Amino acid sequence: MTTASTYAEFAAREAHGVSPAYERLAFAVSEDAELPALLERLPPAKRQPNLLFGVVRLLGGPVDDPAAFHAYVLANWPAIEAEMRVRVTQTNEAGRCAVLLPVLTALPQPLALLEVGASAGLCLYPDRYAYRYDGHVVGSGEPVLDCALTGLEPPATVPRVAWRAGLDLNPLDVRNPADLAWLDALIWPEHAHRRARLRAAAAVAAADPPLLVRGDLVDDLPALAAQAPPGATLVVFHSSVLYHVPPPRRTAFVQLVRDLPGHWVANEAPAVLPHAGTPEPPGEVLHQVLALDGRPLAWTRQHGQELLWFGPSMSR
Known part of the structure; x- marks a missing residue:
């Protein structure tokens, strides 16, 4: 795909109905005569809309008006390019715990959670958050994660977690204001509820920091997995991570994680991690x-806001 078509697809399939500002912005970039050429100076993995928009927000630039955005990017391209080269999209959306919860609660308890691509580790606390599935509340605590659930009864409880650890090439620390500012910049402009959710989840992590290890998902995963306590079910999981990983390394990771003890939970786009037996997606979004x-x-939505179950029951 060209850079222009990548932005057009993002507008139509990801931002549409979720962020009007980013939908307008992405369509404008796709039709721009200058911005795609600037982006193509970057490696392909660094041209993605969320990274560009997040960096502009981090630097204080406008993202609500395409003309102002265009002018700002042209005027500040050296600073924007420098940030885009060293950053990655580490959104760390705690809301994704809501789509993971039915699987996690069905596994033998307690759990030893190991997240690959953990960012600041906010998805390592599924036992500390509360959940609201179409009005049915599970658990207690803050934040409360809302999720539309179809095809499955809500879980009866939250999991028991005996150990939690994360692996990331660039782990973030929510106690560091600069790291928290980057996580905030990655939240889409209209999503005040996600911004509040980030602050609440960050408070949970800051009060009881997880074990976060700087490392590679293939080279360093076995050693970290070996630290899981005996008597707990190891669960290696990841969400919206593997698109950052070159295909040969994805293959190596899948081969590795299948051989580890315990279980593997993946939440990824089907083009990134295909599975035999997956039905047709529910629409163009x-x-x-x-x-x-x-x-x-x-099927799940990217911020954990919807879960469409098509598999067998997960009762223990």
């Missing part, structure tokens, strides 16, 4: 596939 040990179970 981008969905991810939730899978357990390579078996597809449900």
